[in-house]
Amino acid sequence: MKNFSIWKIISFTLLAFFILFVVYPLALILYQSVIDPETSGFTLSYFSKFMERKYYWSTLINSFSVTICATLVATAIGLPMAYVLRSVKIPGSKYLNILIVISYLSPPFIGAYAWIQLLGRNGFLTKTINSTFGLNFEGIYGFAGIVLVFSLQSFPLIYMYVAGALKNLDNSLNEAAESLGYTPLQRVRMIIIPLVMPSLLAGALLVFMRVFSDFGTPMLIGEGFRTFPVLIYTQFMGEVSTDDHFAAALCVIVILITLFFFFLQRYISKKYAYSMTALKPMSPVTATGSRKLFSYAFVYGITLIAMLPQMTVIFTSFLETAGGSVYTGAFSLMNYENTIFAKDNHSILNTYLFGLAAISIVVVFGTLISYLTARKPSFLTNILDTLTMFPYIIPGSVLGIALLSSFNSGWLVLSGTAIIMIISLSIRRMPYTIRSSTAIISQISPSMEEAAVSLGSTEFQSFRKVIVPMMLPGVLAGAIMSWITLISELSSSIILYTSNTSTLTVAIYAEVIRSNFGNAAAYSTILTLTSIISLLIFFKVTDNQDISV
Amino acid sequence: MSVSITVDNVTKRFDKLTVIDGLSLKINPGEFFTLLGPSGCGKTTLLRMIIGFNSIEGGTIKIDDNVINNIPTHLRNMGMVFQNYAIFPHMSVADNVAFGLKNRNFSKDEITKAVDEILEVVKITHLKDRMPTQLSGGQQQRVALARAIVIHPQVLLMDEPLSNLDAKLRVEMRNAIKHIQQKVGITTVYVTHDQEEALAVSDRIAVMHDGVIQQTGSPIEIYQRPANLFVSTFIGLSNILKGTIKKNGEVTEVSFGDYSVTMNNIKTTVSNNQKVSVSVRPEEFFIEENSTTGIPALVKNSVFLGVNTHYFLEFEDGQEVEVVRPSETGKVIPKETPVKLLLDTKKINVFVEDGSSSLIEESR
Structure with missing residues (x-):
């Protein structure tokens, strides 16, 4: 019975961690949202304040409109992109695939600031267009800008989900429909789209959640167009008239909304779930004529547009600036001198340290939790499973606010420390790691462990000697992807950081706000290069396995 | 050890x-x-x-x-x-x-x-x-x-x-x-x-x-010697026939309508006119084309498998049985041939009617 208690101790430790850093902070937010600080009595005044003032509730409508538009546009690009790349032979498709992933991996707000450089008031493209056509285009800000940035940022996610589903779609289904007299377009509509629908919905939900809770992009490119996360941020962190209790109420509202969409997606996916394994997947065929022209133009065009922000950022990072946003027109490395070699600048080192520390926590906890929930199902591990999924639906800024409110004072003060940054990063990434680890464990037959036990290993020894080594390749691949997402995290870091714990994304954001575009570009380039190198390592260690996010 | x-x-x-x-x-x-x-x-x-x-x-x-x-x-x-x-x-x-x-x-x-x-x-x-x-x-x-x-x-x-x-x-x-x-x-x-x-x-x-x-x-x-009907049908193939015990002094017979066989290994506890289930494996039948005794049957189909030939026959009451015989040189009994089936009494097994136990003495 000794081994049993080891697993029990591990379960309780993990549970304590999540209760302290997820349940308690969220409960506190919920509590604050309905408590009047003066009287300490119950009140719904914060919620009614939100409902009554158009200034507040219009942000919710704004958020919904950009989110829905961006999700639809992202689907409209990502779905055909996946289908075309799966069904038509396109030279360099392997590299296109990598480029699409890269364009997804950089944080959205970098896209926003890059597009300002291109299509903003003084943007390069704006000037070109205006001088060529004699127009007076004011640049894209507000609604259009936000939707543009989010759509280009999000379509890769839809693309990856649908591409994954298409890979599991047996071509004989397609051929069966063809033999029954259906045209290619009819087949896409009646066979392919319905079969990839669950994956499409799962991808669309992720896009929806990301867009709905992102605050960096509307902050930079939104100008007067304020979205809900911007309102939360300004209410909690703004320079004037902050109100923690009102911010808490806003957090509760956003959690309710994401919760609703989470369950809606779950319900729909369950209804239309198919288990598919392709014996003979669709294989790309050589296209001719207009079909060829159209698919080449579409795939290359979209990839080029998606890569534009990255290219802009890298290009401008080598431009000399005369302070702030004015470029002198000469090339130089001054932006790198001002960033990498700046005094007391820890943000680059912090990014790597925090990222690595968070990854270690995520990998160890994620492996243990997925093992516990998959192999030792009990009331305790069920609770653990549910708790660890919470951060999946909770926007980063809300988690940041909740953590900061909880550990700002009292018996455990963590605000301003590296610890709280690392904890927030690891909690945010945990659900993804657990899900991928659970998938890996379910691939391992329970008889593997039983074999080890029958040969004289204790349960824990068999976990260590058999399960861990068998999981390792998959877990490491997942860890690299987690690493890439963690180093580009902004929404909770921006709330939790102090000058000593600033990270790359925080530094980029701060430089953009100060219009130090040169420095921002240098930081962004460092971040992008780190992501690209990590991604190449991922492809190397996994032998070009598909990316799952 | x-x-x-x-x-x-x-x-x-x-x-x-x-x-x-x-x-x-x-x-x-x-x-x-x-x-x-x-x-x-x-x-x-x-x-x-x-x-x-x-x-x-x-x-x-x-x-x-x-x-x-x-x-x-x-x-x-x-x-x-x-x-x-x-x-x-x-x-x-x-x-x-x-x-x-x-x-x-x-x-x-x-x-x-x-x-x-x-x-x-x-x-x-x-x-x-x-x-x-x-x-x-x-x-x-x-x-x-x-x-x-x-x-x-x-x-x-x-x-x-x-x-x-x-x-x-x-x-x-x-x-x-x-x-x-x-x-x-x-x-x-x-x-x-x-x-x-x-x-x-x-x-x-x-x-x-x-x-x-x-x-x-x-x-x-x-x-x-399967202990019950389940074992008899799960191990190998068995045809199940309905029969009746006929006790005639020292002689115990199992009768199938007009055809009866004398059994030497039936438990003495059986009673006259007791209904029984008889399990006959395909190789425990003999097919006779010109016999006066035996259970009348009609050959419905046959499959030649080299060493053996499998026959699928039908009794007069519609019950279908499978019989396996060693293949004979150049000859398979044609379809729709009326034949008589005889039983290998040393090998067949007799169970109580619901099949729950065997009535054969050697069965444990």
């Missing part, structure tokens, strides 16, 4: 569902013992109780005289071969086989020696440094077997070890398993749903159904 296994009145419950209720059996030292039954009969459950993957909710399991109910699996020293082999994919063949030795106090040299010896026994020495992905199903099977017996377990347990192999390899491997078991002389419990496999490898077989042992005996006993 082989051990005996005594299963005494054990019960297995999953939540509230009782799968095995008070099952007892005794396995002799060095015996190749098979648990045979359809899927869901509880045979794997019982096997997993012996090794300790399943808890025991009642009764005891003993190795020789020691109750093992509360000994954790990893201390039971039993080797197991799994249905999917469970070869560790991240270790070479040699490392897989050495796995169970590494956490015992053996020196490196001893481990190498033991591994080499056992690889010799299962005839895969040449695969020593291969990784599992480079092995065929039969080779993986041999690795699994080597890994299980290299630790010198008291008991070897095998859970449907051949079910993932193709038909030809299955025959080859079951001979190899039998051969290796005899060589090592280890008490072995083997689980299968394949009756031919069970007949081929076992010293004794326990036929299980719904968590209950229907009959325990040697392959010959199980096949020739």
Whole structure:
């Protein structure tokens, strides 16, 4: 019975961690949202304040409109992109695939600031267009800008989900429909789209959640167009008239909304779930004529547009600036001198340290939790499973606010420390790691462990000697992807950081706000290069396995 | 130094569902013992109780005289071969086989020696440094077997070890398993749903159904003198005929309408006019084209299979029976030929009408 208690101790430790850093902070937010600080009595005044003032509730409508538009546009690009790349032979498709992933991996707000450089008031493209056509285009800000940035940022996610589903779609289904007299377009509509629908919905939900809770992009490119996360941020962190209790109420509202969409997606996916394994997947065929022209133009065009922000950022990072946003027109490395070699600048080192520390926590906890929930199902591990999924639906800024409110004072003060940054990063990434680890464990037959036990290993020894080594390749691949997402995290870091714990994304954001575009570009380039190198390592260690996010 | 296994009145419950209720059996030292039954009969459950993957909710399991109910699996020293082999994919063949030795106090040299010896026994020495992905199903099977017996377990347990192999390899491997078991002389419990496999490898077989042992005996006993109708139909193929006992002084006959056969091995407890179920295997019929006695039947179809020819016949009441006869030179009885069927009275089995027990004296 000794081994049993080891697993029990591990379960309780993990549970304590999540209760302290997820349940308690969220409960506190919920509590604050309905408590009047003066009287300490119950009140719904914060919620009614939100409902009554158009200034507040219009942000919710704004958020919904950009989110829905961006999700639809992202689907409209990502779905055909996946289908075309799966069904038509396109030279360099392997590299296109990598480029699409890269364009997804950089944080959205970098896209926003890059597009300002291109299509903003003084943007390069704006000037070109205006001088060529004699127009007076004011640049894209507000609604259009936000939707543009989010759509280009999000379509890769839809693309990856649908591409994954298409890979599991047996071509004989397609051929069966063809033999029954259906045209290619009819087949896409009646066979392919319905079969990839669950994956499409799962991808669309992720896009929806990301867009709905992102605050960096509307902050930079939104100008007067304020979205809900911007309102939360300004209410909690703004320079004037902050109100923690009102911010808490806003957090509760956003959690309710994401919760609703989470369950809606779950319900729909369950209804239309198919288990598919392709014996003979669709294989790309050589296209001719207009079909060829159209698919080449579409795939290359979209990839080029998606890569534009990255290219802009890298290009401008080598431009000399005369302070702030004015470029002198000469090339130089001054932006790198001002960033990498700046005094007391820890943000680059912090990014790597925090990222690595968070990854270690995520990998160890994620492996243990997925093992516990998959192999030792009990009331305790069920609770653990549910708790660890919470951060999946909770926007980063809300988690940041909740953590900061909880550990700002009292018996455990963590605000301003590296610890709280690392904890927030690891909690945010945990659900993804657990899900991928659970998938890996379910691939391992329970008889593997039983074999080890029958040969004289204790349960824990068999976990260590058999399960861990068998999981390792998959877990490491997942860890690299987690690493890439963690180093580009902004929404909770921006709330939790102090000058000593600033990270790359925080530094980029701060430089953009100060219009130090040169420095921002240098930081962004460092971040992008780190992501690209990590991604190449991922492809190397996994032998070009598909990316799952 | 082989051990005996005594299963005494054990019960297995999953939540509230009782799968095995008070099952007892005794396995002799060095015996190749098979648990045979359809899927869901509880045979794997019982096997997993012996090794300790399943808890025991009642009764005891003993190795020789020691109750093992509360000994954790990893201390039971039993080797197991799994249905999917469970070869560790991240270790070479040699490392897989050495796995169970590494956490015992053996020196490196001893481990190498033991591994080499056992690889010799299962005839895969040449695969020593291969990784599992480079092995065929039969080779993986041999690795699994080597890994299980290299630790010198008291008991070897095998859970449907051949079910993932193709038909030809299955025959080859079951001979190899039998051969290796005899060589090592280890008490072995083997689980299968394949009756031919069970007949081929076992010293004794326990036929299980719904968590209950229907009959325990040697392959010959199980096949020739089944204890009840279930065993008779599960092992091999049996045609079930309805008959009536006719007692005529010292002579006991079973009558099928106008045709009766005299039986010399019917229990004396039977009564006159008792209804019985008679199980007749396809090879226990004789087909007579010009006989005056026998059960009248019509040949409906025939399949020539080389050594034997299978005939499908229909009685006057519509019942269909299958008959197997050695093929005769140049001749298959044509369709729609009226014939008479006679019975091989030494071989047929007679059961009480509901089939629950045998009325043959030699049947145990």
